[in-house]
Amino acid sequence: MKNEVERSALMVDLYELTMAAGYFHHNYNPTVTFELFSRYLPENRNYLIVAGIEEAIEFIGNLSFSKDEIKYLKSLKVMKNVKPEFFEYLAKFSFSGNVYAVNEGEIIFANEPILQVQAPLIEAQILETYLLSVINLQTMIASKSSRIVNAANSDGKLRGVMEFGSRRAHGPEAGVYAARAAYIAGCVGTSNVLAGYKFGIPVYGTAAHSWTLAFDSELEAFKKYSEVFPDSSIYLIDTFDTLEGAKHATQTGFNFNGVRIDSGDLELQSKKVRKILDDNGFKNSKIILSGDLNEYKIDKLVKNKTPVDSFGVGTQLATSADAPSLPVVYKLVEVKKGNDRIFRAKTSPHKIMYPGRKQVFRVINNGRFEKDTVDLAEENKSVKGKKLLHQWMLNGKQVKDYPSLENIKTYVNENLKLLPRNLLDIYNKVEYKVEFSGRLNSLLKNIQRQHN
Amino acid sequence: MKNEVERSALMVDLYELTMAAGYFHHNYNPTVTFELFSRYLPENRNYLIVAGIEEAIEFIGNLSFSKDEIKYLKSLKVMKNVKPEFFEYLAKFSFSGNVYAVNEGEIIFANEPILQVQAPLIEAQILETYLLSVINLQTMIASKSSRIVNAANSDGKLRGVMEFGSRRAHGPEAGVYAARAAYIAGCVGTSNVLAGYKFGIPVYGTAAHSWTLAFDSELEAFKKYSEVFPDSSIYLIDTFDTLEGAKHATQTGFNFNGVRIDSGDLELQSKKVRKILDDNGFKNSKIILSGDLNEYKIDKLVKNKTPVDSFGVGTQLATSADAPSLPVVYKLVEVKKGNDRIFRAKTSPHKIMYPGRKQVFRVINNGRFEKDTVDLAEENKSVKGKKLLHQWMLNGKQVKDYPSLENIKTYVNENLKLLPRNLLDIYNKVEYKVEFSGRLNSLLKNIQRQHN
Numbered sequence: 001m002k003n004e005v006e007r008s009a010l011m012v013d014l015y016e017l018t019m020a021a022g023y024f025h026h027n028y029n030p031t032v033t034f035e036l037f038s039r040y041l042p043e044n045r046n047y048l049i050v051a052g053i054e055e056a057i058e059f060i061g062n063l064s065f066s067k068d069e070i071k072y073l074k075s076l077k078v079m080k081n082v083k084p085e086f087f088e089y090l091a092k093f094s095f096s097g098n099v100y101a102v103n104e105g106e107i108i109f110a111n112e113p114i115l116q117v118q119a120p121l122i123e124a125q126i127l128e129t130y131l132l133s134v135i136n137l138q139t140m141i142a143s144k145s146s147r148i149v150n151a152a153n154s155d156g157k158l159r160g161v162m163e164f165g166s167r168r169a170h171g172p173e174a175g176v177y178a179a180r181a182a183y184i185a186g187c188v189g190t191s192n193v194l195a196g197y198k199f200g201i202p203v204y205g206t207a208a209h210s211w212t213l214a215f216d217s218e219l220e221a222f223k224k225y226s227e228v229f230p231d232s233s234i235y236l237i238d239t240f241d242t243l244e245g246a247k248h249a250t251q252t253g254f255n256f257n258g259v260r261i262d263s264g265d266l267e268l269q270s271k272k273v274r275k276i277l278d279d280n281g282f283k284n285s286k287i288i289l290s291g292d293l294n295e296y297k298i299d300k301l302v303k304n305k306t307p308v309d310s311f312g313v314g315t316q317l318a319t320s321a322d323a324p325s326l327p328v329v330y331k332l333v334e335v336k337k338g339n340d341r342i343f344r345a346k347t348s349p350h351k352i353m354y355p356g357r358k359q360v361f362r363v364i365n366n367g368r369f370e371k372d373t374v375d376l377a378e379e380n381k382s383v384k385g386k387k388l389l390h391q392w393m394l395n396g397k398q399v400k401d402y403p404s405l406e407n408i409k410t411y412v413n414e415n416l417k418l419l420p421r422n423l424l425d426i427y428n429k430v431e432y433k434v435e436f437s438g439r440l441n442s443l444l445k446n447i448q449r450q451h452n
Numbered sequence: 453m454k455n456e457v458e459r460s461a462l463m464v465d466l467y468e469l470t471m472a473a474g475y476f477h478h479n480y481n482p483t484v485t486f487e488l489f490s491r492y493l494p495e496n497r498n499y500l501i502v503a504g505i506e507e508a509i510e511f512i513g514n515l516s517f518s519k520d521e522i523k524y525l526k527s528l529k530v531m532k533n534v535k536p537e538f539f540e541y542l543a544k545f546s547f548s549g550n551v552y553a554v555n556e557g558e559i560i561f562a563n564e565p566i567l568q569v570q571a572p573l574i575e576a577q578i579l580e581t582y583l584l585s586v587i588n589l590q591t592m593i594a595s596k597s598s599r600i601v602n603a604a605n606s607d608g609k610l611r612g613v614m615e616f617g618s619r620r621a622h623g624p625e626a627g628v629y630a631a632r633a634a635y636i637a638g639c640v641g642t643s644n645v646l647a648g649y650k651f652g653i654p655v656y657g658t659a660a661h662s663w664t665l666a667f668d669s670e671l672e673a674f675k676k677y678s679e680v681f682p683d684s685s686i687y688l689i690d691t692f693d694t695l696e697g698a699k700h701a702t703q704t705g706f707n708f709n710g711v712r713i714d715s716g717d718l719e720l721q722s723k724k725v726r727k728i729l730d731d732n733g734f735k736n737s738k739i740i741l742s743g744d745l746n747e748y749k750i751d752k753l754v755k756n757k758t759p760v761d762s763f764g765v766g767t768q769l770a771t772s773a774d775a776p777s778l779p780v781v782y783k784l785v786e787v788k789k790g791n792d793r794i795f796r797a798k799t800s801p802h803k804i805m806y807p808g809r810k811q812v813f814r815v816i817n818n819g820r821f822e823k824d825t826v827d828l829a830e831e832n833k834s835v836k837g838k839k840l841l842h843q844w845m846l847n848g849k850q851v852k853d854y855p856s857l858e859n860i861k862t863y864v865n866e867n868l869k870l871l872p873r874n875l876l877d878i879y880n881k882v883e884y885k886v887e888f889s890g891r892l893n894s895l896l897k898n899i900q901r902q903h904n
């Protein structure tokens with residue numbers, strides 16, 4: 001199931017292609033390294049869970065321009081002085097470089113490289129827009145989901161979080177990938193059937209208010225549902241009056257799985273509904289809460305001992321509503337000139353970054369992350385720790401297999417156990433220690449001096 | 453260029469399909485009407501510009517289930533008691549109903565129907581997730597873009613706004629549709645080449661910091677750019693030092709089109725850069741500003757008489773960052789029973805809605821919208837005004853042509869001239885007068901009475 005909008009080589013900002021044409025014109029195509037990283041963490045994020053690596057590698061490995069796409073590019077006024085050979089080059093384009101990236105599901109922090117492209121300048125340049133787009137979306141959603149899942153289990157009781165946000169995700173494709181990222185990060189599944197079909201993610205669903213409204217009474221609607229789904233009925237009980245709805249649920253003659261409450265004072269109603277269910281002999285029927293939930297509302301519900309078995313979370317998860325983008329960038333950090341490495345970095349005062357292709361070394365002590373050191377990628381005996389960046393592509397060929405989605409999910413879960421506990425605080429900004437090595441600081445100073 | 457993720461019939465929440473299976477099981481498939489509307493306007497929005505109608509109609513007209521999709525659905529545990537005939541029904545599915553919607557580009561307000569589906573219940577139900585998804589995304593971006601464009605021209609001077617947000621939009625597809633919505637709503641174009649290719653939207657671009665960093669000096673980088681693009685060079689001048697960058701721009705020997713500043717104090721730097729350009733004989737070279745802009749920053753720049761010719765706006769536009777979703781819903785409002793219309797509405801106290809298929813009547817007086825009246829769709833001589841909802845599909849066939857993107861853009865522009873001026877206020881919430889008719893209020897009271 002190929003997604004042609006997604007995979008089109010034209011999914012770039014125009015300037016990537018004008019720059020490519022410019023480099024081609026000047027026959028200037030040295031091997032360079034670009035790094036993709038998040039400049040800082042949004043206010044309500046203490047860590048990021050990386051997702052989107054598989055989509056990124058797939059795109060790089062399959063990038064090509066169709067005849068129609070090239071014809072369109074030639075027709076643009078801005079391209080009128082560009083030599084025909086450039087378009088012939090695009091027609092034969094295939095990626096020939098190296099790609100390094102962290103594992104999908106890795107926990108990372110501000111300014112740590114997530115993905116690196118080491119390739120001829122033209123090839124590396126035209127990947128920028130797409131790579132930022134997929135890593136931004138999935139990493140943002142995975143990171144938001146992790147907070148929500150943590151809140152749902154903050155008292156040590158396991159409560160599933162189901163991703164219900166497809167209708168408010170930013171379009172159909174964003175809905176599918178949000179479901180994937182949410183699942184990686186700890187959600188038990190999604191309502192999005194296409195995500196189930198495409199990725200094998202468990203799919204969940206109850207019924208909508210329209211089911212109840214389509215019949216002459218709520219009780220009739222519940223009965224009719226259980227006649228078809230006797231083992232998996234979750235009644236949505238807030239169409240008219242939640243407590244009446246709970247009573248109707250107990251009157252269907254079916255041993256229903258649970259009820260969902262989607263509006264009103266969820267804490268108060270859950271407590272009353274639990275009592276109605278228990279008093280009528282439905283102690284095993286579960287309560288599912290939904291309705292514009294986020295990590296704060298869930299944390300409060302859990303802290304106040306609301307009887308709830310699982311949560312359906314939609315809009316705020318699938319749009320990462322409090323931080324609907326990450327400040328991810330894709331920056332040139334070095335250029336190869338003959339046998340020399342020329343280190344590069346922007347030095348405009350508001351946007352400091354370090355030059356050179358890097359590695360992140362993570363020290364884990366007593367079962368917890370202690371600190372990360374970022375250094376040049378080349379071996380340096382004095383820096384200790386687990387290396388986070390791995391080679392995914394060599395000379396245009398993939399050299400590392402994609403882990404299964406289940407393996408990624410397990411990796412996230414294991415990694416989260418190693419995260420310092422204070423970083424799980426959803427209310428306060430807590431900084432994890434990330435050091436940039438002496439070598440990197442010297443290189444940066446050299447570049448700054450050069451430009452003063 | 454079909455987009456299979458986008459167009460898949462499985463782009464639904466699971467409950468749409470379990471409800472469909474349930475209705476099928478009970479042989480309960482009356483003609484119903486669902487209405488799609490926004491429950492309220494987000495805090496920083498005084499009006500919405502509807503976009504996404506074409507994508508919605510296309511989806512409805514082409515919806516079908518492939519063999520593999522049906523095989524997957526059959527394999528789901530929840531479907532185990534569903535009769536095989538239901539899957540045969542899906543295999544032959546095609547939409548047979550009526551669709552009514554406003555014009556693409558229409559200005560609408562809270563609770564006014566945007567789109568209505570009048571069809572057999574099963575058909576209408578399974579459209580929900582997709583319709584919400586595309587209308588939410590494009591309407592949200594069009595509405596945000598309109599505020600930004602208004603701010604850019606608030607002193608009466610025309611300044612173009614270019615949509616630059618593909619890298620932070622929620623995935624590649626969202627980037628393309630954000631570009632479309634932004635263009636409809638008044639942006640002059642986009643950086644997204646795929647949006648140019650697919651929709652014919654003008655594409656714009658300058659160069660990135662990486663262009664400057666790839667060469668040995670900024671001056672060399674600028675010269676090299678103009679050698680390839682002599683008629684369309686915009687130099688990005690903030691890689692190292694903006695004022696030095698402006699000086700370098702004047703030293704290339706080329707008559708460059710303009711400069712772009714992407715960081716720092718944009719107002720202060722623009723004023724200094726303008727002087728450098730003017731003093732060196734480049735009075736016609738334009739200044740383009742970018743860097744996390746939104747309507748508030750742009751309004752301040754314009755009010756402070758910053759010399760600026762156009763804006764590139766990315767993240768905050770393409771994610772509608774301050775309101776990254778709209779509270780759009782898709783609700784059952786009536787059911788046909790024999791020759792009777794049974795009016796339906798949810799009455800849970802926090803989410804009031806009106807029953808019945810409706811029409812919006814807009815009164816325009818002295819060149820301005822005066823008020824809207826929402827009434828039942830059926831003719832009522834006592835209600836005056838321009839009808840906003842039109843029939844797009846009849847018995848499954850499209851009966852209204854898509855206007856061209858240029859026509860939609862013109863329609864938006866003409867309509868905005870009729871909008872009361874106080875609704876253009878980007879700082880204050882201003883309510884437009886929308887009345888619900890006596891007939892609708894009676895119907896609602898009847899339903900509320902029934903459930904008390």
